[in-house]
Each structure stands twice: as C-alpha cells, then as structure tokens.
Amino acid sequence: MISFESDYNNGAHEKVLQRLIDTNATRTITYGGDEFCESAREKIKLACQTPEANVFFLAGGTQTNATVIDSMLHTYEGVIAVSSAHINTHEAGAVEFTEHKIINIREHEYGKMAAEDLEKYLFDFMHDGNNAHCAYPGMVYITFPSEYGTLYTAAELDSIYRICQHYHLPLYVDGARLGYALASPACDFDLPFLAHHCDVFYIGGTKVGALCGEAVVFTHNNAHPHFFSIQKQHGALLAKGRVLGVQFDALFTDNLYFDIAQNAITTAMQMRQIFLDKGYGLYVESPTNQQFPVMHNSEVERLEADILFTRWAQTDDEHTVCRFVTSWATTQQDIDTLRNIVG
Amino acid sequence: MISFESDYNNGAHEKVLQRLIDTNATRTITYGGDEFCESAREKIKLACQTPEANVFFLAGGTQTNATVIDSMLHTYEGVIAVSSAHINTHEAGAVEFTEHKIINIREHEYGKMAAEDLEKYLFDFMHDGNNAHCAYPGMVYITFPSEYGTLYTAAELDSIYRICQHYHLPLYVDGARLGYALASPACDFDLPFLAHHCDVFYIGGTKVGALCGEAVVFTHNNAHPHFFSIQKQHGALLAKGRVLGVQFDALFTDNLYFDIAQNAITTAMQMRQIFLDKGYGLYVESPTNQQFPVMHNSEVERLEADILFTRWAQTDDEHTVCRFVTSWATTQQDIDTLRNIVG
C-alpha cells in the first residue's frame, strides 16, 4: 500500500545511513562533544552565514520546542503563538508542562500569524494597566512552513521580526519541515535570510532525511549559557550525541539537505495537479509538501482501501479535508499509483 | 473619592470582624482542624443541602483555582474553559504553572460557555484518531457570575453538567462573586441547585464580606483524599486556618452571606439606571454587581477626577468600556454621589 500519511514513515536517506555505518566504530567523546557534532555545527553555521551562532542537536520536534522555549522564558513569561500552532495543538501540553502559558493570538490565515495582530496584542498588553496579573509575553513562536504547509514571505517575516525586536522579544521559528519550505518555488528567501530574521530556529531532520534529530540554531550567540544542562533536565540530551551529529554532518555535506527536500516539492506539485484534475477543491493553497484536498466521504473511504493518508477535518456532513504528505523519499511510482487510483 | 473600582477595596463586614474579635483568644488546633472551621463546614453543607460534601478553606481565588484544578487533573490532562475565563486571562498563568493546559473553547456570549460548543469539542476530540497527541480534557471550568457579570440559567447549567457527566468530566464553578449571582433577580436557581449541578465550586469570601478566604465545596465527597497535602504543596494552607473558618462561620450564620450580597445588586441596579438615564450604552447586559457603560473618552477623563473605576477596553478611538463595581459595602451615599457627578 502506498503511504502519504506522513513525511516520517521510513528510515534515513542512504547517504545519512552510510555515514552512520562509516563512523560506527569510531570512539568519541559523549553528549555531543564529539568531532561529528563539531563538524556538523560548523557546516550549519556556514550554511546559515551566522558564524556567531550556537548549534545544538536534539532528538525530536516536541522535545526541541519545549526545551528551547523553556530555556528562553522566565518563570512568569509565556510564549505567543497562533491558536493552530503545533505547540498549542499536537504536543500534548509539552510547553505547559514546563510551566509556561501559550498566549494565543488570532490565526490570520491558515497557520500564519499576522504582524499586525502581533503588534496590536503587544501594544495593548503594554498599555494595559492590569497586565501584571497576566502571563507576560516572553517570546514569539511561528512555524515555517506552517501546519497547513503555508509560507511566510520575506516581507512578512521581516515585519514580524521587527516587531519582536521593538518589544525585545526573541522570535523562534519551528522548522520541523524547514527543508520543504526553502525548496518551494513560493519561498522568496533562503536559509541565511531566515537565520538573520529570527533569534532561534530549528532545522528539522526527522522529516527531512534523518532517522531522528533536529538542529537548533541560536543565531547570534544567544543560547542560554546553561543550555546543555537544560537539555539534560528536559531528558533531551542523548548520551551518544554523535548519532545526531553524524546525520546532520551528512545532511549538510554537498547540499544534501536542500537537494533531497526538492523531491518532496516536485512530487507534491504533481499530487496537487492530480487532485485539481479530478475536480477536488483544495482546503488551502499549500506550496509545500502537504496537500489538503476536500473530498466526498465516499471517495475518502474508497481511497483508504489503497492509500494511507489522514482525515484532517470535516467541512460538512458529507465532505472531509484530507492531508496527503510527500517527502524526500516519495517516488515517481508513488505518484503514478496515486494518479491511477484517484483518477 | 468614591470608589467603584472593585468589590474588595475595604475590610470585612462588621459581623465577620466581630467574630474574629470574639474568638481571638481561643486556642485551637491548627491548619483548619479547629472548631470554627468545623462549624463553618457544617453550616455550608447545610446551606448547600449536600451532607456528603467536603469543604476546604483557602485564602484567595487564584490560589483556589490552581489548587482545585491541579488536584483533579492527571498530569496529561488540561482544563476546558472559554477564552475569557479568569484562569485564562488574569491569573498570571497560575494553572499552567501547575503544568496543566487550559483548553480554550469559543466564548459563546459574554463570559459564558455554550453547552453545544462544549459538546461539539468533546465529541470531536473523542472521535479524533490523533487525540493521544493532544492535552486530554480532564475537567470543565466556568465562572458564575462570569467576568462580565452574566449568569447561566438553571437550564444552561443543567445542560453543561449533563454533558460533563456524559463524558465523565468534573464540572468546576468558580464562584469568586457567587453571592452576587445568587442575589440577582435574574438568577433562576439557588445555592442547593448549584451544588447539585456541579462537582466542585467555591463560595467567594474575599469579595463578599470577608478579609480574605474562599470556601471550596466538593459536592459529593469527591475531594482528592490528599487534598490537604496538595494545599500545603501549593502554599495554600494557612497555619491559622481558623482565620478563614471564623469568617465563613459568621458569613453562614443567619443568612449573612446572602443578605449582604443583596446590597450589591440593589446599588448596581441603581447605578445601571443612572448610566441609562445619562444615555450611555451598556457593553453587556449584566444583572449582577459589575456594570459596563460605554463612554466617550472625554467623559471618562472627567469622571476619573472624582471616581475610582476601571477602563476595561477600547471600543473605538473615541470610546471606552468602563467597569463600575458595587459590593456589600456600597452605600446609598456612594450612589447618590455617582448620580450627581455623572448626571
């Protein structure tokens, strides 16, 4: 059965795996102090054009979000996010588990925050005489791409970042699928632009070629000086840190991370055309690797017999928004099979 | 200067104070095991017609909310509340501080949750195949009266409670201003009805006649068996528990709590008429002790010279929603002065 259920339904890219094989016998320092982590850090800083960055490797996305956010907030502060943000919906309360509130502001469009809404919230908060009774805004969290596959433009990101800077709030960009954003033709900026328009972000490995692993980049030497201990405290420090370092070293060698991300976009656009040709509406215009066709329930059931995908939401009693996801590993044969089944 | 800024801007009702004086020299058991607490518990259980209830005394509202909610949730669970709920807005993240998420559902009308919205959220959640990735709904929180002074009808409360029971979720009613709800002619039920239509609620003392103190009522012997230790852990256990017991004993002697609450409603209705007579709109129709006239900013500034009240929100660049609050202690002279100034 073909699967478009997620972008993490298989193992690692062959070059990543090969690097794990090649380095397996080498004895190293533990907890991320090894030569592979060090090499990966240097390559990532070079790719980001942020020589002053601090780079850390963690195992997964929810863990990364909770650890980064907790490291940057004081006890009385919360993190601003739109209501559909991943930390607010599908992380089982992991941020609240660190005792911090997620301060919801309006979702402007699918998965995205509007700079105007952020500014209004902050302006009103700072002018509210009773704000000492509220969770204090301590940072801003956005996802890129968003949970709906949508992207910020360079101008939008710049606007949000300017507001953050004006209010002295760090901006954190969750890049669980970062490769698929940057590989999209709809993205009008590159990795260095991102790295220069936020205070911390992570480069998702789990969904883009690795067995596991996310690379956190504090862009201007602004990691908490005890971030290592905070990782440990969160259970977010692998004893064999090399396992993550080796993989990111491979992903950032010869442009691999970006090259393999391209495949997800190419196949997603083919998939999109299949849905349009079939006459399905698209719930949201996503230029990345997640597509959201709206289908009649009978059609959903028919497809479920042959294809793995996700029911996302009901639009009415008879129609369902479905999510189909491609990845670096999606094959032309997967797409052709999809076309035959759907068509 | 007259003050309509809050219902906690003075000391205790004279009979409450007198009881503190009368009992001052008596030596008692500590931490709430004393005879005054015991007497108050019995009177409250009688007033609620819940002989099986467990009654505890805490010092303030935010403390009470965090302690009660934490005591009833498992680590992975959150509490459902509308976005304007006090725990979500003006308690500085005290619930999240206990590691629990506040699961926001739509505010149906000013400060109130609709049974239909609650049912839809719960139905959808239980039918969501990915719900193990979400904070699990562990209880439902409503306020009575709400932050806007509005009230649930008996039918509305009954509907919400039935849904809670269907989904095996405890219903918690925050009664910081409970006296002012029950004293309103718009309230179509009494204390025993409330006590039989929720699993836990608290009777606010701070805002209704006491120096401090809230009485938590677990209505059917359903307090956590270690609630005492949980209070201690939260810093919510007074060594001289008697201070709260004595006050509630006085408040629940000879109907005092209900009698003094009446004054707040009488004066609030006079105040409301003053605003209407003057031609102000009311932001929300509140049948309790908080009134929300909408005024031109110039009028707000004029009144601020002579009266203490709160700017609540901007409606447009030129108009402000203001909050005026009466209490058990508001005098006819306060109202007459208001009439003279406003009129």
Next chain:
Amino acid sequence: MISFESDYNNGAHEKVLQRLIDTNATRTITYGGDEFCESAREKIKLACQTPEANVFFLAGGTQTNATVIDSMLHTYEGVIAVSSAHINTHEAGAVEFTEHKIINIREHEYGKMAAEDLEKYLFDFMHDGNNAHCAYPGMVYITFPSEYGTLYTAAELDSIYRICQHYHLPLYVDGARLGYALASPACDFDLPFLAHHCDVFYIGGTKVGALCGEAVVFTHNNAHPHFFSIQKQHGALLAKGRVLGVQFDALFTDNLYFDIAQNAITTAMQMRQIFLDKGYGLYVESPTNQQFPVMHNSEVERLEADILFTRWAQTDDEHTVCRFVTSWATTQQDIDTLRNIVG
C-alpha cells in the same frame, strides 16, 4: 487544656487586631498598593536600616519560601539547604513543585549549616568536570532560628554570607520565627545586622503576633522586577493586600514585634528550667521558644492527658523527644500550670 503545641494556635496580638478594626472601613487600592502596606514597608526598611530594600507581604511560610526561591532561581538551578531544612521536610514538596531541586548538604549541628560544608560543596561542584549534568546551585537557604530552635552566631552568619558572595549565590534566611531568634539573649546580633548579611529574608508574622502574613525583605533592591506577577502566578497575592499591610504596620509600630517576642523567650526559659528540675534531658540546647525534653513514654502519655504538645522523634523504644513551644501569647499561668503538672 493548656497548649504548647505551636506558636500559631490563637489569634492576633490585641494591638494588631485593633489596627484591623480601626482601618476596616477605609477604602484602598488593592493587591498591596495601599497606604497601609506602604507604611509597613517604610517601617520595616527603617527597622532593617536598608533604605534600598524591596518589601512584599505574603500570607504564609511555605508559600513565601516557594515564591521567593522560584523567583530567584533559573530553571536549571536548585537551592542548597541542610537535610533538616523546613523546605526539605515539612512543606510537602512545595519547592520541587516549582520544578527546582533542593540540594542537600550535611546538617552540621541541629538544624544548622556549617560554612565549611557549604564551601566544600561549592568548591567541589565548581571543580567537577561533570557538573553540567547536575542541578546547578542557585541560592542558599538557611533558617533562623532553625527547626530545632538553634541560632547562628554573627560570625557564623558572616562566614556563610561571605561564601555566598564569593560564589555569587544569594543567601535566603527563612525567618518564620525571626522575632524569637532576635529576642533571645543568645543572639549576638540585631535585625540590621541580619539584613546586611543576606540577600533576602522574611519576617514571620503568623507565629509572632499576626493572624497571618510574612514580610519578605529583598535587602538591596534585588527583588525580581516581576515579583508581583510571580506572586500572582503562585497564588500568593491577596486581593485585599491591606490585611497584611495593616498587621505589619502595627507590628512595626513602637517596637511591638520585638517586645511581644520577648515573652516567648522568657516563658521558654522558665519551661526549660522546669524540665531540667524534673531531671529530663534536653535533646538540643535551644535558646529560643522551642524546647525539646526527652521523656519516658509513660511520662509522655501522662502529660498528654492535660497538655497539648508534640511527639517529635523516638530516641529509643522507651523514650521520646517532645516539642514544647511558647509564643508571644504564652501566659505566666500557662507556665505555672505546666510546672504543677510536670513537677
């Protein structure tokens, strides 16, 4: 029945109560912004000779400890205390509830920390190459008087404070029974000395004349700038903050706090002599208001028929350490009765 069970088994000192009566009708700003709190703050700063101090009022000791400690620690830090420290034994895990570890060091003598032990721990920690895997020491907590009634000398306190300063760690002194320490002839320093030899401490009111309340003194303008919000988040902010301010204003008028503490020492020394005369050993030499006679179990049972006190610990199968506590309210008649019963 006479009671030596605790120093919080009755109401407030009459002058404290009278001030509550006198100020009851005054309308004030809420949450501690009122004139009574302001007056009390000024009097405390004057008594401490710390014009730059920040003073806050909280309702009880466990609440105060958890709030102060949490406000001064970063997420990855713990608080150093001896194993018998109150926060480590009888506060139901309230500090851990704020996510911070209590780092135990050896109890040097009854309830007290030795400067040498503190220095050795810190020296070793700072020289431990693996310390990034440990909870980081973020502050030092001592009690004065200790849980056993013992006192630090000026030299001992000075030594501990110098070590704290050397390692840039704030020193916090829990003064739940501070009045009884300073009133003891065995205490070789005064309140200003204490205030100049720690970074934060609290002046216990609950056990020394108040209905409830502790006054936290950050000695050199070093309170967290958002301490108010942290109080709220902890449920440690009274709406009628005045209730605490009025009481401390009374306690710090005309030396009342110190004068009434004296009575506890006088009566405790009489009590001590009664035990010695009777031939009981004293488990610890306490120069303050808690005395710990060691009694045969049969004698304990005999006394329990007429006197309230506490069984503290078993020394062997036949003997028990008991705790007898005096307070500002202990009368000469209490002592005479005790002498008659024991003798």
Next chain:
Amino acid sequence: MISFESDYNNGAHEKVLQRLIDTNATRTITYGGDEFCESAREKIKLACQTPEANVFFLAGGTQTNATVIDSMLHTYEGVIAVSSAHINTHEAGAVEFTEHKIINIREHEYGKMAAEDLEKYLFDFMHDGNNAHCAYPGMVYITFPSEYGTLYTAAELDSIYRICQHYHLPLYVDGARLGYALASPACDFDLPFLAHHCDVFYIGGTKVGALCGEAVVFTHNNAHPHFFSIQKQHGALLAKGRVLGVQFDALFTDNLYFDIAQNAITTAMQMRQIFLDKGYGLYVESPTNQQFPVMHNSEVERLEADILFTRWAQTDDEHTVCRFVTSWATTQQDIDTLRNIVG
C-alpha cells in the same frame, strides 16, 4: 588513544546496525505503532516471561526515568531513592522538573538501598502524625547495577520488593546497564526473576549495543493507560519510533543482548586483575563493567596521557578514585594496551 571513559563512546553493535540498514526502506506506521516495535515488544515479553507486560521504547535514560516516574506518581507524591541514586545526582534535576520530590534515604552500601532502611523510613512515615505536611512516598527507585557497579542479590531484591508490596508502592528498577548486571557471575538471578520482582524496569540499550534507546517494561499490565500521551508531553516520543523498535528487535534476537554484555564483564575482570597486580586498591568491589581503582595523583596524570577514563572522587590530597568502564565493544587489544601502560 584507548578509551575506558564510558560504555557509550561508539556506535551500535554490527547486528543492530545491520538491522537498521535492512529495514531502512520499509514504510511503517509512526510513533511506535510499527511492526518492528511490535516484534521487539513480543520478544522482550517472552524474554521476561511476562506475557502481560506493557513495553515502551524511549530514547535515553534520564528521559526514561523522568517519564516513568512522573507517570506513576500523583502530584503530591515523591520517589524514594538513596542519596547516590542517578536520578538524585546526575540527571540535572529532571525528576524535580516534573514537580516531584526525590525522598532520600541512607545509602546502605555503595549505591545500594537496604531493605531495612526502606522499611524503617516507611514505618516511621506512616506513623508520623504530621506526615500530611510531607511529600508522600509514591514509589521506590533503585539502580541495577548501581552507579558503583554493585549488585543486589536475589534475596535483597526480594526483600525490597516485599516491602514495596506491603506499602502498596511500585518498585522501579533503573537498568541503564542491566545487561552488565545480568552477565556478571556475581548475579544470582536472571531477567525473568527481575521482571517478577518489580513493577517496572528498563532495559538499557544505549550502553548495551544500541545507538540509543531504552525499553521500559511495566511488568504486569500496569502502565498508565495514557502513557503514550505522557511520553509525548515529556518530549519522549520519537516520530520514527521504529528506530528504537528495530534496534531492540535485533538485541532480543538470538540472545544478542546477553551475549554482547558478556564481553564487558570478561574484559572488566581482566582490567580488575591488572589494577590488583599493580597494587592499586579498589574503592569498591564491583562485579560488573565499572572498576574503581584508587591511584596516586601522579599515576593518574601519567595514565591520562594515553588513556581516557574518569576522575571520580578525591580520597585525600594525593589520591584519586578513578573510573574505568568496559562495554560490549571493548577489545582484547584495549585490555592488552591497558596492561602495557599501567604495568
């Protein structure tokens, strides 16, 4: 340079790595619902002779400890452990981060808890009239082997477990190095005995043949029903859960886990003899893969030029306890080299 610094300084056992290679292209369900995890679970249950067990896979030891402990404790409960327990010393406060206290009891001998000490603590606690003011004991944690490489005998484990059962407390065994315990000739029991003498334990993979991963075994269908969500909340759930399942499936095929552990013991005993022959004292008699020779500081410095190992503690100004660790990957050549250098 040869390394005896840790048992996690290289990659995975070749058979584990091969299985990752062989399964890399297979598309599976995510989050541990895949066929590899399922197979590994069955093999582990079979090896434990606990058909009713619940098995979960997590990435590392600190994460596992915090997640398991938090899932089994109520908010007001703590976990009992000896002071040298790993959770109390080298996990950066990860347990306290979940708001639970570690209740220290005396270390009986190197790293081990005595059943008598546990019983005395529990008996005293249950008979302490003030215990509602204390963190309540909610479970017992021991390590096997301990941090010093020592082992419990079958009789000792049985005694501890009986006490836990008597007091209705779950017993949790941290088996980060479990393979090296069971492979030691000094261990007088096997895996099924362990599984039948505790309520939950974990089988360490990171230190015994895997890239990462620990297998938690709730021995009698006693996992929290929402353990999956609690994993997610803790950031302890890998999207590609298969990565752990594949590795444990390999480790529990054809006795691999036990066979490879044997090598660590064989080489550790050779190492021990080298130290004894050289005339070094051993700080503790460890029958497992960690050895603790006591050396003159000058000798330590000499060896550090050629060998990686750890300075564990100072015994006096001139001598240091060092830790040398073997693993499944230690070679005969490593030992020969050590002999040449030390000898």
